[in-house]
Structures are given as structure tokens and as C-alpha cells.
Amino acid sequence: MNILFLMDSWDKIDPESDSTIRLIHEGVSRKHTVALATVHNLTMRESSALAFCQVFVKSDTVPANIKTFYTKARFRKVKLPLGGFDAIIMRSNPPLNVTALNFLDSVRDDVFIMNDIDGLRIANNKLYTSSFDDPHNRFIPKTYVSKTPDYLESVLEASATDKMIMKPLDGYGGSGVIMVEKQAIASFHSLLEFYISNNDRGNYVILQEYVEGAEQGDVRILMLNGDPIGAMKRIPASGEVRSNVHAGGSVVKHSLNKTEKELCKLIGPKLVRDGLYFVGIDVINGKLIEVNVLSPGGIMRINKLNRTKLQVKVIDFIENVVNAKETIQARKTEFMKAIEDA
């Protein structure tokens, strides 16, 4: 199989904790042809999309240790047509590079793209959770999104609870996530102006109901093809509202409880319908806080806690999809030949 990882720079990877390198390692270990490129390496030549790639030089033995694999990796630099890949795995961090999707549009019928381009378009920021049908906020916290400071101020004033969470629409790793309190409303307008207006067009801001129990942490669940494959609990550092590991959160083993399993069952079919085959969801007290679709992380930590190798499942899934596509194509060719020969 030929796999292209569209990702951030290889040189910036932390092999200790990175999820993408675990997927790459699994692909290379299975002797697939694995190429890497960033979204800035895409190019178009006479309507053919290509990428300046780093292709792994194949060797008989692939180091089992990820850090050794990282330091020993050797590449050839070549320009390759995107349409020649069996699978393109999108693994670059938010915000979404929309232009990259335009390059991929031209090969979407020929290549399995994970996650699907349309899925990435509709789910690349935190508005996506609002597209789940949940009129009574059973599993989606009350969420308000706006660029209008006066409106957001009135939301906080009218809030049934004293505190709310404020965050940027397309942040990640906990950046910009803060708690706002009614008693500090005097500074709220200035804070909103800062969040909204640090460029000409302004940024959308989210105000969200503070989900009770968040002090004890949140649960990161990795979902593959609509089903949970692994989870961990992230506990915030003391005095911190964010559970993200990048914000100092620590991780502990976690088995999904009944509510969390139900949540996965509720949202799984829509994720698959939207082409969101591999995602990381953040859940607090059974409520869905966020669906990470661009480059969900947590593989290394969940593996360590549960002695699993989730990358095996992900690459198995990609192989199955590609094999199924090939079987369909072979049948089609056979049938076409039967018609031509008739």
C-alpha cells in the first residue's frame, strides 16, 4: 500500500509522545511505502496534484523502539502524484488549512482520505458539536458562539450558574480556554474585545456552560469507524481549568462507564456518515465537549496505560478500506471485460 501522511514537520515531532509517528511506524513496519509531506508541500501541475515528499527508505529491519526509529529514519525527497496513493492520512494540527483540501479535492475519488475532506470541512472547529441533535442538552453542554461582545455579555449575565467557560473557536491543546465568572463581569467586555478583535475580521468566541465535575478531569476517547478503541482520564494540574496534557494535565487509566458508552453509541453513526473515521472526543461527566478531527492525539498515553497498540487497529482499518476498494475495482474490471467480450 502507498500511504501519504499530510502532517506538520517531521523534524518537530516529539517521538516520545506523538501519535502520528506511531501510525507511521506501524505503516513502515508492515512494509508499506510511506511518504510524508506538509500542507505547504502541495503543488499543482496541469491539473494534477502533487506533493514534494519525504519517502521512507525501506530496510529489512525496522527498529521496534520508536525513538530509535525516529533517529535512524532515512528519506528520499521526491515529487509524487497524490492520485497514486492508496491512502492519505491528514495529521496536521489545527487550524485547518483549507487550501490543502482544495488540492485533495482533485483526487478524492481515487484515494481514501482520512478523515474525509467534507468531514474535515464541517468538523474542523468547535461548532461541530452543535450539529448533533440534542435539543435538551442531554449530552452537549449549552454553547453560545458569537463575535458580538454585547450579546456574549448578556449570555453570561443571564447564565443560571456563576461561571462559564470561554474559548476560541478553533484553538487546541487548551490554548485560550479560561473560566469566566459573573462577579468579574466588569472586566468581561475588555476580555471579549481582546479575544474577538485581534485581527481585522475578528474571531468567533465560544461561551459554554461549565460542566460540573470538570475539576476531576475529562475523558479523552479515541474512536475508530464510529466505535471507541481506547480512553484515558486527564486530570488538570491544581488551580487549572484545562485538563489538556499540554496545559499540565496528568493522565490515568480509565474504563468507559455506561454514560460514556451510550454517548459513543449516539454519536458514532453520525461521525462515520460525516467521514470522520478517526477522532478524539473530550467528555466531561458524560457531556461531549469537543470532537478532535484534525490530528487526534493520545495513542501513546492510552497504549502505555492499557498495554495496547492502538496504531495497529488504525492501520488495520485503513488496509481493510483500501482492500475493499480494490476488490470492488477488480470486480468492475472483470464485469466490464465480460461485457466487452460478449
Ligand SMILES: Nc1ncnc2c1ncn2[C@@H]1O[C@H](COP(=O)(O)OP(=O)(O)O)[C@@H](O)[C@H]1O
Ligand atoms: N464546558 C466546559 N466545562 C468545564 N471544563 C471545560 C469546558 N470546556 C473545556 N473545558 C476544559 O478545558 C479543556 C480544553 O477544552 P477543549 O474544548 O477541549 O479545547 P481544546 O481544543 O483546546 O482542547 C477541556 O479538556 C476541559 O478540561
Ligand SMILES: [Mg+2]
Ligand atoms: Mg480538547
